[in-house]
Amino acid sequence: MKSIKTLGQFIIEKQADFPYAKGELSRLLRDIGIAAKIVNREVNKAGLVDILGNVQGVNVSGESQKKLDVYADEQFITALKSGGECCFVASEEQDEGVQLVDDGVSKDANYVVCIDPLDGSSNIEVNVSVGTIFSIYRRKSNAGEDVSQDDLLQKGTKQVAAGYIIYGSSTMLVYTTGKGVNGFTLDPSIGEFCLSHPNMTIPKDGHIYSINEGNYLKFPQGIKDYIKYCQVEDAASNRPFTSRYIGSMVADIHRNLLMGGIFIYPQTAQQPFGKLRLMYECNPIAFIIEQAGGKASTGEQRIMEVTPHHLHQRVPAIIGSTKMVDKVLSFL
Ligand code: AHM
Ligand code: MG
Numbered sequence: 001m002k003s004i005k006t007l008g009q010f011i012i013e014k015q016a017d018f019p020y021a022k023g024e025l026s027r028l029l030r031d032i033g034i035a036a037k038i039v040n041r042e043v044n045k046a047g048l049v050d051i052l053g054n055v056q057g058v059n060v061s062g063e064s065q066k067k068l069d070v071y072a073d074e075q076f077i078t079a080l081k082s083g084g085e086c087c088f089v090a091s092e093e094q095d096e097g098v099q100l101v102d103d104g105v106s107k108d109a110n111y112v113v114c115i116d117p118l119d120g121s122s123n124i125e126v127n128v129s130v131g132t133i134f135s136i137y138r139r140k141s142n143a144g145e146d147v148s149q150d151d152l153l154q155k156g157t158k159q160v161a162a163g164y165i166i167y168g169s170s171t172m173l174v175y176t177t178g179k180g181v182n183g184f185t186l187d188p189s190i191g192e193f194c195l196s197h198p199n200m201t202i203p204k205d206g207h208i209y210s211i212n213e214g215n216y217l218k219f220p221q222g223i224k225d226y227i228k229y230c231q232v233e234d235a236a237s238n239r240p241f242t243s244r245y246i247g248s249m250v251a252d253i254h255r256n257l258l259m260g261g262i263f264i265y266p267q268t269a270q271q272p273f274g275k276l277r278l279m280y281e282c283n284p285i286a287f288i289i290e291q292a293g294g295k296a297s298t299g300e301q302r303i304m305e306v307t308p309h310h311l312h313q314r315v316p317a318i319i320g321s322t323k324m325v326d327k328v329l330s331f332l
Contacts, residue, residue, distance in 0.1 A: 007033050007173060007184045007193035017179055024085045025136065025161060028111055029175065031083030032134060033193055035075045036165045036173055039118070039132065040186060042071055043167040046124050068124055069093055072117035072132065080113055087139060088112040088147040090311045092119075092280055097152050097311060108143045111136055111160075112151050114280040114311075120248030129168035131250025135284040136161040152311060156283035156304030163284065164250045174200065174254070176291040181257075202294040205323040206260025207241040210252040218268035222299075222332035226264075229331070249276065253285055253319065257292055262320035262328065266299070273314035278306055282317050295325040299332050 005013075011026045046068060073093040080086040081100045087109040089098045100109070114135040123130050137158055139151040163175025171186040173193050183197030209230045216224065230241040244261070246252050252263050267274045276282050286296030286303040296303040296319040306315055318328050 004187075004192075005195040007195070010182065010184070010195055014177070014179075017177065024110055025177070027083055028080070028085040028113070028136060029161065029163075031079045031085065032076065032113075032163070033173060035079035036132060036171075036193075037186065037191065038075050038079075039068075039072045040165070040167055040171045042068060043118075043124065043130065047127065069118045069121045076115055076117050076132070076134075085109050086111045086113050086136075088151050090114040090152045090279055092116040092277065092312075097147075097149055099147055110138055110143055112139050112147070113137075114152060114283070116277070116280040119250055119281065120246075123246070123248050128246060129166055129248050129251035131167065131248060131254075132165040133250060133281055133284050134163055135159050135280060135287070149311070152279070153308045155307060156278075156286055159283060159287050159304070162287040164254070164288070166250045166254050168251060168254075172196070172254070174257075174288065176288050178287075178291065181288055181292045200257060200292050202257050202289060202292040203260030203321055204293070206256065206262065206321040207238050208244050208256060208259060208261030209241050209264070209324075210243075210245045210256065210261060211264040211266075212245060212247070213243065215268060218270060219266055220268075220299075220332070223264065223266045223328070226328050226331045229327070249281060249285065253289070256320050257289065257294075260321045260324075262324040263317065264319075264328065265317045267316045271314070274316040276314060276317050278303070278308055278313045278315045279311055282315050282319075285317075285319060289319050293322065294320055295322045297325055297329060299329065 011029050015026045073091055077089055077098060080089055087100055116133045118130055119133055120130045137154050138160060141147055141151055161177045165173045172183055174183040181200040183200050184193035185196040187194050232239055256263055265274045265276050282303050289296050298316045299318055318325055
């Protein structure tokens, strides 16, 4: 029988690679993995229990929150708080950063986390994959000092780790610490994430494009031109390409990571920065895709080089196989 390697074993093995190898980042990743298993359990029984539907209130972006969004938010924040390695969290579900202080303990923690606890949550009710996306930074202030928004508002290039969990036909955790990308599949029989996709790389080119074409009329001309390019017949470049859009960023990105492809969420006249959030959607995904050998751009610059001004900032996103991203950029 082939031996398995759990996420916990892998993290410990890789600990020496981390920039500050004191085990803090390892513990932080482990805490996220534990919360992911708890959220996975609830996502899996979403159709069974009375947990669907809106709870009162809307999140900071004016969208109605689903109960599982709130549940996932609580689980990740609780895990980060009790783990003690994170002092400040930015979450899609929280207007402001959440300071994790428990009898003063976490104030000394060296890391801050940006997280979308349950992305694509409008898909839960129809049994379509959803995800969690996270990004980890060293705090800017010194341990023991008060934390401020400045600790969270760092460029994506400063990420020390990032990952996503996809709650799909199987549940996977994919993460990077800047030394490649590794994927772990949850084995429900033993309750462990097991290394299933070592050293993931995205094909340099692909033939899948993922974009919400319902918004076509509102897209910038260059994006419209690219979509038409994808649809033209040309045997030499394997066109027409295949259009695949799940509407769950993690699921669309995960498929493209494995098969090659491009994901685009552009700006429109109504949404000059697009829809997706820089700090907890685009930056972590950009870090993973770049680490897998792909590219992530706003159309004007590398996503990870965008200067953040507020926690819920939006950016246009063009993410995927290098050749496909370059092709889109040539149309802009
Ligand atoms: P959410 O954070 O409110 O779930 O929104 C993010 C999601 C992404 O997962 C997905 O790529 C996008 O919204 C889909 O948006 P649209 O329905 O406009 O195509
Ligand atoms: Mg989201």
